[in-house]
Amino acid sequence: MTEKMLVHSYNPAWAEWFVTLQALVGEALGDACLSIEHVGSTSVRGLAGKAIIDIDIVFPVGGLDAVVERLAILGYVHNGDQGVPSREVFKLADEQKRANLPVHHLYACPQDSPELARHLFFREWMKSHPADRDEYTRKKFLLAELCDHDRRLYADVKAVALDSFFRRILAQDP
Numbered sequence: 001m002t003e004k005m006l007v008h009s010y011n012p013a014w015a016e017w018f019v020t021l022q023a024l025v026g027e028a029l030g031d032a033c034l035s036i037e038h039v040g041s042t043s044v045r046g047l048a049g050k051a052i053i054d055i056d057i058v059f060p061v062g063g064l065d066a067v068v069e070r071l072a073i074l075g076y077v078h079n080g081d082q083g084v085p086s087r088e089v090f091k092l093a094d095e096q097k098r099a100n101l102p103v104h105h106l107y108a109c110p111q112d113s114p115e116l117a118r119h120l121f122f123r124e125w126m127k128s129h130p131a132d133r134d135e136y137t138r139k140k141f142l143l144a145e146l147c148d149h150d151r152r153l154y155a156d157v158k159a160v161a162l163d164s165f166f167r168r169i170l171a172q173d174p
Contacts, residue, residue, distance in 0.1 A: 017102035024074065
């Protein structure tokens with residue numbers, strides 16, 4: 001069953017994977033970005049998650065074109081916002097490069113993005129509220145088991161099943 005595992009206990013290597021990706025992307029972006037943020041479950045010590053690094057590139061309002069151009073040099077293709085306003089999605093098209101890098105999701109958000117603010121708030125909340133972090137971990141493991149570790153089913157069910165949990169946490173945002 002190990003090969004089927006979808007959700008994993010926290011892995012300290014996730015922070016190292018982020019640093020590798022941050023250096024690669026940061027060098028290409030240069031002054032086109034304000035910061036590169038490690039978000040999602042892998043960014044929180046002690047939180048279980050899928051072994052996929054979520055990255056938010058923060059760029060100045062109006063600076064998306066420069067981000068698209070510079071990421072294209074690395075082989076990233078801009079896939080639009082995929083239904084989430086103010087969060088642009090990038091996919092690495094080159095399979096060989098993908099095979100040599102940690103698995104990751106790359107997003108770009110203008111500095112005034114509500115989605116970025118939500119990601120950062122949730123990350124910081126999970127870091128500073130261990131009871132909520134542990135509850136989220138338990139729920140993720142249970143959901144993965146109920147979904148038989150099927151990635152698509154898990155993604156579809158997670159948003160609905162954990163909606164009240166997410167709303168409770170995000171309601172704390174001042």
